[in-house]
Amino acid sequence: MDARSSVAPPRLGRTLHRFANPGQFLRLSGRVLPWLFWAGALLTAIGVVWGLFFSPDDWQQGDTVRIMYVHVPFAWLASAGYLSLAICSVLSLIWRHPLADLAAVEIGPVGAGFTAVCLATGSLWGRPTWGAWWVWDARLTSVFVLFLLYLGHIALVRAFDDPTRGYRAGAILALVGVINLPIIKFSVDWWNTLHQPASITLMGAPTIATSLLWPLLFTTLGFSLLFAGITIARTRAAVMERRIRALLMAKASSSGGEEVLS
Template identity: 70%
Template sequence: MSASQSFVARTGSLFHRYANPGRFLRLGTRLQPWLTWPALFFTLAGLGWGLFYAPADWQQGDSVRIMYVHVPAAILASSGYAALAVCGLLSLVWRHPLADLAAVEIGPVGACITALCLATGSLWGKPMWGTWWVWDARLTSVLVLFFLYLGHIALIRAFDDPQRGYRAAAILALAGAVDLPIIKFSVQWWNTLHQPDSITLTGAPTMSSSMLWPLGLSMLGISLGFAAIVVARLRAAVMESRVRSLLSSTRRRGENA
């Protein structure tokens, strides 16, 4: 066995440890309160701080407060799609059964958060730019991301055989991941109306700490909330799949009797 094959096999066995639905349900049940309650606390703290106590911007006035919703939504829109692409990879390479279910559940939540990002961006753009929408590279690439989410949701349910739907959606998720660096670097590659990033991994933030702290808290809270909703939906999906298999085995037993 070559080094790359053994790496694939080792990684596959690591992922398959968590492919067991019963094990996932136990893990999900334990994880759920640790995601839900901190999500609620940090979101309320971050948004409350941003809305009532953080200072207004000297140029944007109070409309800067929209940032405390818009920025977490924008980051989660991209991260959610990256998670979808990872699920696609796990599904195509290792045939991980939970990856397919996770992709089904992440898609609608990701589409909602991307719609929220676009809507709050428009609500900020109208008073600041004087328009709801421009065909700017950043805005257009995020709109493409929203359509990718819708395409994924439609494709995964488009086949009578669910396995074919999972496979097609996984390919779309992987191909659509090309949009993620375009979104990230659009403000550098093109001359856009959208401002460049205020927070980067490599440089110091170009934002006052009085705004950075509430933004960090709302980012943390909304991210935990996203994870809590996905875990709850995934737990429900696993239970629904067990219900379906129990019902079909009961039906088979009734037919044989």
């Protein structure tokens, strides 16, 4: 192993810890949060109004296709949120990233909520399209498993008296559950499901009409910014809560010492 490879991990670790400084995180996030919420709300409102009132009906599904403007962004963010949860778990297990554990704890409820809305809107869309509220096909089942993984992570990180043990157990569960993400993504290609193949891909041109695509892009970006804003706001609250708890414990400890001396 050469000298460059031997010093790379510590250098990367120092970089990660510098950006994870709680004080710096609070300062930067305080500046970013208003922009995230206002931009997210504006883009979401434009996309929803555009999609509900000004986009054309689908030639097969009619008005029911408008559920897409909520369902598709929430479905994408359900998987993206879990991927970010897994990334935080890697940072926690390998580099002991100071904010990774707190961020993972706060991503869990937000991701679970978005996944629940994804499942609910999918059922509302499926009833007039497929004639059933729920079918156990590969895509629906794998998204339901994703919802259970979120709930499992939420419960596991709170199941130990020692928070560190809960963080480690939750990180391991999050990394094991990552295997479900490619199953969700490629389930429509690997199995015969009721879901249609992806209309938007990185390698090819979108197969969805542009009159439907543009409002969908607006709602997807808007909900993404709101997801990020909610998660950052929750993480800020967790950091401040930890600071207040540490100050109270230090005060209680010093007060106890003064009582002993007196």
